[in-house]
Amino acid sequence: MGRQRRPAEGPAEPDPRQDRRFVTALARGLDLLRCFQPKDRWLPHQELARRSGLPAATVSRLSFTLTALGYLRHRPATGEYALAPAALTLGFRVLTNFELGRIARPHMEALAEQTQAAVSLGVRHGTEMVYVAHCRSTARLILGLDVGTRIPLAPTAMGRAMWSAADAGLRALVLRALQAEQPRDWPRLLEGLQRAEREVAQRGYACSASEWESEIAAVGVGVDPGDGREPLALTVGGPAARLQGALLHEQFAPALVRTGQAIVDAIQSGGWQD
Incomplete structure (x- = not known):
């Protein structure tokens, strides 16, 4: 966003x-x-x-x-x-001081209940995305992921949304790392990222349906703090059997876009400090 x-x-x-x-x-x-x-x-x-x-x-x-x-x-x-414990303490300190999670949580909780799906906020680390906030709805069939979960950047809606909000320098850095780490899959990964870039330009969000895990579908938007720091990504995801067609693209995606913008507005008006 x-x-x-x-x-x-x-x-x-x-x-x-x-x-x-x-x-x-x-x-x-x-x-x-x-x-x-x-x-x-x-x-x-x-x-x-x-x-x-x-x-x-x-x-x-x-x-x-x-x-x-x-x-x-x-x-x-x-x-x-x-x-x-020493390793766990490092992560807990970061999450405790991560002000953005506190700012975003009310908006994420509302979206999770509206969609009855899992709503997640993530940051990039290398060629992966790391969950820094996660909200589950009361629905029974939702993703069982949580804060600290690491997922691949290139084939996921979260990673693709971050990619589409990134500047040219960051994109080049990610591409070099992906090509070095996964040379065999490189053409497919690059095609997916370029497709996501076009999707975001056309409709405002990225999508990954059964591309990372066959049973998972998700849509994502970039969350750009607007102060030069790397963009984050916000996603709505769940079982691919449910999240498809009009439900995913005509109901969940517009709600996700609105929520992403609300979080950006809250960040910029609240003076996010990490």
Whole structure:
């Protein structure tokens, strides 16, 4: 919402990983922590290696260090790891101080009840989107996701909505990362993002129906604070069997667009501080 596209702001930003100040070991340690999803409790060493894409020996060194610092817990009998309180505290501090969630929540709750669907607000992290606020309706069939959930950027309505509200520099950064991480899927991912850009220009919102998960459909809008910071994205989603056709595009999408604009207005009038 707000400005759907920002004008180009000069040449694309350089890849920070190529900067001599970039600490690869620190980045890998954070990548290891991000392997844990909301549903995970304990993960074995080999699963951490698989999810992170790091060599087993590197995972061993990183997990030992993170355990010593209190960010991971280790169960020697099984060789499994779990997030420890130090890691959880980092996330809770961010969410506690995330003023935008407080501003957006009343609008999101009203939309969730109106649509009887799940309403989510997310920010970009790398090539993923992270839920920072989530509202469920009283309906029985709704998405079981929650704050802290990470979903892929390119095939989802949330990611596509953020993409369509981003400036040229941010888009270039995301494209480089996607192409490097998923070279085989790159043409399909790029086509989906470009299609979303056209959709937003034509009707004001992005859509993803059974493209990320076959049973999920969602529509999304960008939420641009208007002060130069990255746009967020607001979505309405639920079972694809229900969210389709006129219900999705003629009822839910217009309500989503209005809610997104109401949140932008509230942010700009309330002086969001994060």
